[in-house]
Amino acid sequence: MTLAGKFYNMHSFQGKQSPATRLEAELYDAEIIGEVPREINGALYRVGGDRYYPTLEDDVIINGDGLFSMLRFEDGHVDFKSRYVRTPRLMAERAARRRLYGKYRNKYTDDPEAPQVDRDNTGNTYAHWHAGRLFALREDSHPYMMDPETLETKEQWDFDGKLKSISVCAHPKLDPVTGEWWGFGLFADGSYIEPVLALQVADKEGNLIREEIFNSPFPGLSHDFAVTREHVIFDIMPLTVDEERMKKGGDFYNYDPSKPSAWGIMRRDGSVNDIRWFHLPNTFSGHIMNAFTEGDKVYVDATISPGNGFPFFPTTIGEISSLEEGIAQITRLEFDLSDEASIPKQYAVPGSVGEMPRNDGRFQMERYRWGYFRHDRGIASLDWDNHQVNLHELPPGVVAQEPMFVPRSADAPEGDGWIMSMVNFMAENRAEFWVLDAKNVQADPIARVLLPYRQSFSFHGSFVPLDQISNAVK
Structure with missing residues (x-):
């Protein structure tokens, strides 16, 4: 088996749907091997795609x-709860007791009886906390609010x-200094013909204070920023949209190997009219760990692959991308804004094949030292001071999900805390x-919280201290 095949198979992320759990569960006082540090008091919220009714053959995981x-987590004890996000889409299928919706974001493949209200919103990508509210985010739609105690679905x-945009991105950035929510909307006007995006900013109280519309170089994927x-x-990947293709039953996205990715940079205190676009061939990014500015240089740390990072979508010439093209490494991109002819530099970290990068959120938007990611062989930390990858290797058939960092205390030094991750034992279900x-990170786990069934693949989550949950907006 190739490295690429091993990476995708081990992580059930070939893009195909893995077996669904179809289970809402509640477990009080889970069994624990080891001891959960009593400093960890809060809730880790996670969300992912788990089809309630069987979808199309070879459907994609997203x-x-x-x-x-x-x-x-509270005083060394751990409780678990899971609930489906009650979107109109899910509730329509539950009422019909069967699948109604077809391909990812392709309404032309739906059952004739499928309601089209909020058709694409599955609320399956990011469990996000801001200004006392818990959200289920999906990048083509408005967020759904969730009750932080019961996980009941509230209003959109x-x-x-x-908000004028029809969409809110699934990878918002929280400013640890101002408390602001920075995000964007992709295909913000509902059209796939023009590449319309919207910059969106909410203050620490959750009030929308900024929304600016602009066009990207082409209508492509913008999953993270x-x-x-x-x-x-802003980063636009060459997964392009063609509505005529969709009308014929094709995929929403196809990878265009002739296009470079586009990276647009603007000043925070400037305007979207001043965005400068850089074009990078053979550079595909799915997720970003962090970014910072020093003088005229902007540094972006991201997972970078040389080709189609979502190989479950075919190419525009009807081919299936090789898995090798989609193998991503943690890579530092360097943009020099002082040189009009500058070509961005790329520095891949040796031994960093992996995905789902995160860092200590208290150090977002500035130079930092520690990053964390799901390595192709386990769970890893990355010391940017020396580009050292520290790996907790997992045996075959044991699969880690997105790692999250939780600091020891609010004022602990960067990297002083714990990495937390769901781990599936596939053969044992x-x-x-x-x-x-x-x-x-190489040492044995401090604590292993035992869950009685395999957990579906969750994409992204957030850790929220208990004092914030107790002060949630009602």
């Missing part, structure tokens, strides 16, 4: 219904009616939630 889960959120103390960086020492 088309599953949103299954939202919570691991609640459009910033009290102020970056913000520094001085700049905003069960899962454990692991707590690792972030400074000694």
Whole structure:
């Protein structure tokens, strides 16, 4: 088996749907091997795609219904709860007791009886906390608010009616200094013909204070982006949209190997009219770890592959991309804004094949030292001071999900805390939630929270301290 095949197979992320759990569960006082540090008091919220009814043959993983889960930590005890996000799409299928919706974001493949209200919103990509509210995010839609205690689905959120865009990105950036929510909307006007995006900013109270519309170089994928103390960086990948193709039953996205990715940089205190676009061939990014500005240089740390990072979508010439093209490494991109002819530099970190990068959120938007990611062989930390990858290697058939960093205390030094990750034991059809020492990731887990069944693949989550949950907006 090739390295690429091993990477995708081990992580059930070939793009095909893995077997669904179809289970909402509640477990009080989970069994624990080891001891959960009593400093960890809060809830880790996660969400991913878990289809409630069987979808199309060879459906892609990002088309599953949103299954939202919570691991609640309090004084060394852990409770678990999971609930589906009650979107109109899911509720229509439940009422019909069958599948109604077809391909990912392709309404032309739906059952004639499928309601089209909020058709694409599965709420399956990011469990996000801001200004006392918990959200289920999906990048083509408005967020759904979730009850942080019961995980019941509440109303959709459009910033009290102020939002003009039809979409809110699934990878918002929280400013640890100002408390602001920075995001964007892709295909913000609902059209796939013009590449319309919207910059969106909400203040620490959740009030929308900024929304600016602009066009990107072409209508492509923009899944993640970056913000520094001085700049905003938008990235457009060459997964392009063609509605005529969709009308014929084709995929929403096809990879165009003739196009470079586009990276647009603007000043935070500037205007979208001043965005400068860089074009990078053979550079595909799925996720961003962090970014920072130093003088005239902007640095973006991202997972970079040389070709189609979503190989479950075919190319525009009807071919299937090789898995090798989609193998991503943690890579630092360097943009020099002082040189009009500058070609961005790329520095891949040796031994960093992996995905789902995160960092200590208290150090977002500035130079930092520690990053964390799902390595192709386990769970890893990355010391940017020396480009050292520290790996907790997992045996074959044991699969880790996105790692999250939780600091020891609000004022602890960067990297002083724990890495937390869901770990599936595939052959045994069960899962454990692991707590690792972030400074000694190679060591055995400090705690293993035992869960009685395999957990579906969750994409992204957030850890929220208990005092914030108790003060949530009602």
